[in-house]
Amino acid sequence: MTDALSLVDDWGPEKIVVVSHRRTGMKGVLVIDNTARGVGKGGTRMSPHVTVGEVARLARVMTWKWASVDLFYGGAKAGIVADPTSPDKEAVLRAFARALSNEVPREYVMGLDMGLTENDAAVIQDELGDRGAAVGTPEHLGGVAYDKLGVTGYGVAEATDAAARYLGLPLGGSRVALQGFGAVGHAAAARFAELGATVVAVSTAKGALHEPNGLDVQALLAAREEHGDDFVNRHPEGTVLPAGQELTVDCDVLVPAALQDVISDETAHRIKAKLVVEGANLPTSPQAQEILAQRGIAVLPDFVANAGGVVAAAFAMDARYSGFRPHTPTIFQTISDRLRANAVVVMEEAKHRGTTPHIAGRGLAEERVRTAMQSKGRVPR
Structure with a gap:
C-alpha cells in the first residue's frame, strides 16, 4: 500500500484526494502535482488496477509535459478504480465527478485517458453543470x-x-x-x-x-x-x-x-x-x-x-x-x-x-x- 506522504518531494504533489461512494462502489484518486504554471490539467483514467502511486507518477509526467512544451497549465492526473466496460460505468463516473466538485474545475480540469471516451467527458460536464469541468467532449458539443x-x-x-x-x-x-x-x-x-x-x-x-x-x-x-x-x-x-x-x-x-x-x-x-x-x-x-x-x-x-x-x-x-x-x-x-x-x-x-x-x-x-x-x-x- 502506498504511503501518500512518501510521494511528496520538492515539486509536489500539492494535493492528493482519495474519494469513494458506497452505493456505486466508486473508488478514485486525484493527484494535483504542481500548479506553479497554471491550473492542474491531466487525463482521468478508469481501470480496475488504478493505484495512488501510479496516478502520482502520471501527474508528475504532466508537470514536465506542460513545462516542456511551454504551455501554462500544471501537472495533475486522476484515476477511478473500476472496469470501463461495466454497465455501471456512468453511475461510477458521476459519483466520482460529484466527489471532486470542490476541486473541479477550480483546481483541476478533467480530461480523457485510458478507459474513458468523449461521451464520458460530456457526462462529467453534465453532472457538474459546468462546460469547464472537462475537455475532450465530442465535436458536436464543441470539443x-x-x-x-x-x-x-x-x-x-x-x-x-x-x-x-x-x-x-x-x-x-x-x-x-x-x-x-x-x-x-x-x-x-x-x-x-x-x-x-x-x-x-x-x-x-x-x-x-x-x-x-x-x-x-x-x-x-x-x-x-x-x-x-x-x-x-x-x-x-x-x-x-x-x-x-x-x-x-x-x-x-x-x-x-x-x-x-x-x-x-x-x-x-x-x-x-x-x-x-x-x-x-x-x-x-x-x-x-x-x-x-x-x-x-x-x-x-x-x-x-x-x-x-x-x-x-x-x-x-x-x-x-x-x-x-x-x-x-x-x-x-x-x-x-x-x-x-x-x-x-x-x-x-x-x-x-x-x-x-x-x-x-x-x-x-x-x-x-x-x-x-x-x-x-x-x-x-
Missing part, C-alpha cells in the same frame, strides 16, 4: 475530438521525424515498429506512412504482427476498424508473434505506444532499434534508459514525444466556455511546430550535457517550473 483527429499519434510521428533527422537517420525508408495500435499507435502509423517510413511491426493486446518488408498501413487501419484488436490474428500480411516481441524485432525506430513499464532492463539489452520514441507514458525504466544510452540507442522522452495531446488540450482549455470550435488546422500546425522544435532542443541539450534525453529534457522543464515557483514565492528566490 476537440482527440482520438478521432489522432493528435497524439500525429505528434509522436512529427517528433520522431525531427529526432531521427537530428541523428542522421531520415525517416523516409526507415523501419518502424509500433507497440500498440490504439488511439495513439494507429494515428502514428498513418502519419509515419505519410512521411515515407516503413512500418514493419504493430501490436495489440491480442498479439503482434511482423513483416520485415513492411506492412500496408491503410490495410491495417481497415482491419482494425473491422476486427478491433484481434485484427493482428486475422490479417493476411505478416507473421503473428506473441505480444511483446514487437519490441525486439529488427528495426530502425521503436515506438512503445501502449502501456507504461514495458521496457525492462532485460528488454533494453535486446532492442535492435537505433531510436526509441516513447509514445506511451513511462514505458521505459530509468535503468533501461541507462542501458539503452550505453548501447548508443537514443530515447526521445514521453513528455516530449507524446505531447501532441496536451497541445490539443490547451486549445480545448481555451475553448471550454467559447461558442466557437478551435480551428483544427491550427491545432495540427502548432503540434508539428512545437514538438519538432522541442525534440531537437532536447536531443541537443542531451549531447551538450553528455547525458540522456530524459535527464536533459527534464532539466529544461524543471528550470521552467522552478522559475514559476520562485516568482510566486513557493520556494526561496
